[in-house]
Amino acid sequence: MPTITKSNIDYDKRNLSDKTLLQLYYNMLKPRLIEEKMLILLRQGKISKWFSGIGQEAISVGVTMALKPSEYILPMHRNLGVFTTREIPLHRLFCQWQGKASGFTKGRDRSFHFGTQDYNIVGMISHLGPQLGVADGIALANLLKNNGQVAAVFTGEGGTSEGDFHEALNVASVWQLPVIFCIENNGYGLSTPTNEQYHCKHLADRGKGYGMESFILDGNNVIETYTKVKKLVESIRKRPRPILIEFKTFRRRGHEEASGTKYVPKELMDEWETKDPIENFRSYLFSKKILSPVIDEQYVSEIKAEIDTALESAYAEEDIIPNETIELNDVYKDFEYQDIKPSSKVKELRLVDAISESLKQSMNTHKDLVIMGQDIAEYGGVFKITEGFVEQFGKERVRNTPICESAIVEVAMGLSIAGMKAVVEMQFSDFVTSGFNPIVNYLAKSHYRWSQNADVVVRMPCGAGVAAGPFHSQTNEAWFTKTPGLKVVYPAFPFDAKGLLATAINDPNPVLFFEHKALYRSIRQDVPADYYTLPFGKASVLKEGNSVSVITYGAGVHWALETLDNNPDISADIIDLRTLQPLDKETIINSVKKTGRAIVLQEDSMFGGIASDISAMLVEECFEYLDAPVKRVASMETPIPFAMQLENQYLAKGKFESTLRDLLSF
Known part of the structure; x- marks a missing residue:
């Protein structure tokens, strides 16, 4: 007692x-x-x-x-x-x-x-x-x-x-x-x-x-x-x-x-x-x-x-028997991709317009979708991508946020737990460092840990070439491609951007969606007017040739196309990866087996970038087919400078043609 x-x-x-x-x-x-x-x-x-x-x-x-x-x-x-x-x-x-x-x-x-x-x-x-x-x-x-x-x-x-x-x-x-x-x-x-x-x-x-x-x-x-x-x-x-x-x-x-x-x-x-x-x-x-x-x-x-x-x-319950297939399958929530074909009606759009249109159409498709970011409401965002959205969808769904990237990523996770969808705009991809922890430790790991998905898209305006200096010019996709549980998308064209963003929003898993600022208003293309989707993990072969495989994404795609246009004697496959996680390994490997040479071009600096992983993969998978070493071309190992002449020197663009010629002469 x-x-x-x-x-x-x-x-x-x-x-x-x-x-x-x-x-x-x-x-x-x-x-x-x-x-x-x-x-x-x-x-x-x-x-x-x-x-x-x-x-x-x-x-x-x-x-x-x-x-x-x-x-x-x-x-x-x-x-x-x-x-x-x-x-x-x-x-x-x-x-x-x-x-x-x-x-x-x-x-x-x-x-x-x-x-x-x-x-x-x-x-x-x-x-x-x-x-x-x-x-x-x-x-x-x-x-x-x-x-x-x-x-x-x-x-x-x-x-x-x-x-x-x-x-x-x-x-x-x-x-x-x-x-x-x-x-x-x-x-x-x-x-x-x-x-x-x-x-x-x-x-x-x-x-x-x-x-x-x-x-x-x-x-x-x-x-x-x-x-x-x-x-x-x-x-x-x-x-x-x-x-x-x-x-x-x-x-x-x-x-x-x-x-x-x-x-x-x-x-x-x-x-x-x-x-x-x-x-x-x-x-x-x-x-x-x-x-x-x-x-x-x-x-x-x-x-x-x-x-x-x-x-x-x-x-009394038996100990867990390790099973690689089960472990790998639980990293992401199952996603049944729905292929929505584009209509025949097209209009010319810049990359920035295609992204805006995709967001708008997704807001109409998903009534529970909320967009959050700094200055995205009445102001329309610093790149004007959400201009006019407040009038159409209201401030409840188009939300200006305080300058607190970490909390807003976490808010997006909370919306997902409550059964809603969220798109978070990082004003510049550089600022994601202030929200890095919840992305890599919460969004990326939740489904694997306790089957709770993170239905979140983080939009990442990125890249150099606009004289924005060290804090507004990074292309930091490699921080996320190595994090299991995240998907990483990086379109180079308006058509791809519109369809891939729609898919990213449909996907119940966390997606980092990179948008190159220098391409926003410089790249135009005929784009279907209606809502459509494009699959993840499927690269685009822009040119076909027999001498070399050029593997790239983002601004690198346009650098490669320009170089090949200036060198019509070079017969090359140009592969635009479009998504980096998942990666279309099959298209890359098949191309290299055909050409016998590979060059991987990225805007990011060399060490630790995705080009290194692709290069290693090709050495492991295609060694007997290679007629020359796999070459990587990347930007300088420095922060990104402001002055135009320094930025031009920094970027990989200026090194690509000479490296390509060296590879072909090997």
Whole structure:
């Protein structure tokens, strides 16, 4: 029989029923008993790692119970109570932690790094901050659907130091999104105490700087947490807006068990142990005759039996048998390409016009498509591609964004989770560095990790030749072609750009769509007027010859065509790759087997570029057919200079003809 002591936390029952109070207690008790079992299993070597939320159960349970099951919640790794309160079967949780197939990530990730649409939970990634912007995206979808729902997202006090936190709060405030940001201030980020993490009295004060309401709650008081959050949620459903809540609590175990707690003063640990949310709430319920020792023991017995049964079934499940085909097939969501043929009616369009027209037609095709970017609304974007879109589609779907690339990519991911499509315009591809993390770590990996696709297109105005200097001239496709889970498209002509962009938007996977700025208004072509699509992974053979295969893309296509026009004696295949991931290896290899020579031309600098991979592939696949070494032509190994004469020297264009002649004379 448990010892009945006086509670050290002041509870105000208010108008809560005994049934609700008992449910709050039961929902806190369950994750605590699971954690105690997990700590035993960790010591026995039966699980590999554990991030303890002992002492923080009141926050997870209170917030989750305040939301409807249909409302998304985005927890952290100390929020086991979120998962158990949403009644996820323990068998699946235990399989997740043991790397079994019945877990949520098929053994590909551990701990709480997963989500599940069945329970409207979106788990964290180790970078912490991105989930805040993802919550913004889910909240934006709620707003656009007018469904009266709220999203709640967790972070720790350490995560509030990341830029994603500030970007996400700013976006939520500017757009008045129905989202609750929950800061679990538990005293330490790993071993770093709060006085070394931030220099303000309360983290809730940061809400003032973003023009949003903020509150400080006792994170160990489950009644206060539940009632206050429930009241706020009901208010937000009626009047959408973001709210920031700082929960004062404490982390009573190590950051993860291996790190220990030696850096925590004993008196501080002792103080917070007296504030244990479960022990104190149990004492309160005993004192009010709401909970009896018999019922308490019944709860414990019932939960422990459930834990033991689920553990037995998880242990009994066979270990995962590695299968390369399964692994590779799960990197991307299946996409059934629909070949929509172009009409016979054509009109002459510049590249910039073809992209604009494709976007417009896709907006008409997909009523749930949202376009986001800096200055894209009334101004029409710096390249005027979305000029007039606001008048046709409205500001809800054509959204000017603050200058916060990371948060906007995350918003796009949130829209995808909520079943919508998004196109994000990077004003210049150079600026993608500010949104790099969510692209390569969130968008690219989500489907592989927990079968959640990222239905997002990131438009990337790129390239040199317009005297824009080091920060507006990069062609940085190689950063992404090496990242499994992303698709990379790079058209050279208006016809290709229009059809490929339509396909990119149809594709449920993340696509980086590169658009060369120097080609925007210099390249014209007859383009079908109606909506049509073109397949990914299919190169275009622009010229056919027998002496050499020229493999290129983007501006390089036009440099190669110009060179061949000036040298009619050279008989060459010119292959415009069009998409870099997936890559049309078959067309490349067949051409080189025919000609016996290959030259790969890229605008990017040499080292680490896609030309190197294509060259290596040809040496491996076509060695016996080659009559000469595979040649690569690329720009200088420098940042991109501003002055025209320096930029001309930098670019690969000036080196191509001489290298081609050398190859032919080999």
